[in-house]
Amino acid sequence: MSLWYRTDAPTYEAKRSKSIIHPFSVKGYGGLTINPYQGCQHRCAYCYATYEWSPDFYDKIYAKSNAPEVLEKELAAWKGDTIDPVMVASATDAYQPAELKYGLTRKCVQILQKYNAPYYVFTKSSIIERDIELHARYSRNCLVVWSITACSEKVRRVVEPGTPPARRIYQAIRKFADAGVPCAVNVDPILPLVTDTEGELDAIVRGCRDAGVSHVFGAMLRMRGDIWERMKAVLALLGVESAAERYRQLYGFKEPLNASYVSCDRQYANNILDCLKEKVRRAGMSTDFPDHMGPKKIDRSSLGQTTMLSYT
Template sequence: MEDARKAQVPIKGRGAASKVAGRFGNTRAVGTDDGWGSVYEDLAETPRLQTVVTEERARSVITRNDSPDIGFSQSVNPYRGCEHGCVYCFARPSHAYLDLSPGLDFESRLFAKTNAAERLRVELARPGYRPSPIALGINTDAYQPIERRYEVTREVLQVLADCRHPVSFVTKSAMIERDLELLAGMAAKGLVTVYFSITTLDNRLASRMEPRASAPHAKLRAMRSLADAGVPVGVMVAPVVPMITDNEMEAILEASREHGARAAGYVLLRLPHELKQVWREWLELHYPDRAAHVMSLLRQMRGGKDYDSNFGSRMRGEGPFADLIGQRFRKAHRRLGFGRLPALDCSRFAPPRVPSPQGELF
């Protein structure tokens, strides 16, 4: 159901500005001004939006894909929805499958898979299972704020460590330092890599674009801690937003290299499904003077559309402006001496034992 309130001002602590309707919703609420101004009330005066977490029991946790432009074939997401509230998050439209808004609901109505570690153990123990690196927390960040309470990611990581299964992370959270000892032990066996996603080094901009993610300096500090502990770390300059963050690409790469990053990549802003509307609302609220120009540049890189879902071009875009971004990245990549993170080792995998009603005889 779509929020009837008009997005007039940003909502403190949130990335989205309204409850954008999901594409599968059967009903929508439409606000009509009755002359009393109640429909278009100042959002700054409304009660602060609270985060609601629903515990759920997953039937399976390993998700598989065969996308040619994604560097992993299977992933585990401990949560659905993400409290980081990154306005540009490509995963927002997934909340529409729950008949919830990809806007404010995505960052405030969350689901914790409290039995994720238990189900993972069962799936890894199946006779036909063949190990390949698991990306932990791709659709939503594995180290989002509610992980402090639920520790689902920690439990899943422990299962992977116990059976020596390789795992990779892409995160915007310095909370990953909490599991440094566990990660360092896995890194010594070639079982883990970590990429930090950094969009901007500007704290004020970061607080508007990704309000509950770790601040840029905290990400760099965590990157340094992991690198010093022997964990292979890299940086993803993501997403690159024309006329908003693209000017920071070289600075982000330089800062990350100084803090231990050994590899780097970048992704152009993607706007699938309802994310187009979430993003347009944010642009109009924060950058009304350049909103039209930003969207014009994005469409130039997407074949005249807001989004191009084709493999190969969806991550990088096409056209002169996209080519310029690519050239800048490659030049900085070579100058700073970035390479690749080591390949993860699947040969050490030892399937876990699933608890038996008969107990352990040996």
């Protein structure tokens, strides 16, 4: 696995996929997901998706060039009358810079809309602004969830060096909220001793409220062997190497960490998450996932018609 903390641009390569829509399950929650890309230029040190894909996850981005066509075929042949909300995307950021070159996410979203499939986009990019009109005309059936982990630029530059600053994300959210698109923020992962301070959580919640976010939720970092190696480097770069021992206590492991996943101490995590919820409620926002995101009747009335796919 390459280090996340590099400034080199990744290389891009197109590849073809046999299937695009897949079921997923995380912490007891399941649904459907599409990933138009493999790999991610956002280079988050805590990224959970690095395990599942290539060892050059941050440095080589594969574009699934036939993703829109495959998605259309899969939806046309969908078994059943309803379809669950589709997560765009679970193992990559669908609006990372590669999207400006390939436009696969935009095309896939157009296909989802054609079949009346509900979807929620998870992103930490401002590139999604290009598609604001596309999402706005489908606002009853979609949700955009921005992932914001730190308002501190010192922390963001180390932890997720390929992402825009939080203030830039809040500008994008404001535009979407003003256009009537439901907007949520996922404060995930919260990094113990790095982003779980009162000041950092206050700054995130304040930014959400001012940008017009309606729902804010979050989760503590889950630890895994490769993530721990990167997190030790994060702590060193931030000048808090001494926090490493506290991490080993909070996650209950000894070096080397081989376990697939370990969770943060329950009481510590609950204190932080309760604190976040309290701040969100006091700011007049909801801590739940929006309930307009449920299964919808799939619409095949335009079957056989060509989908007009466009980048603009």
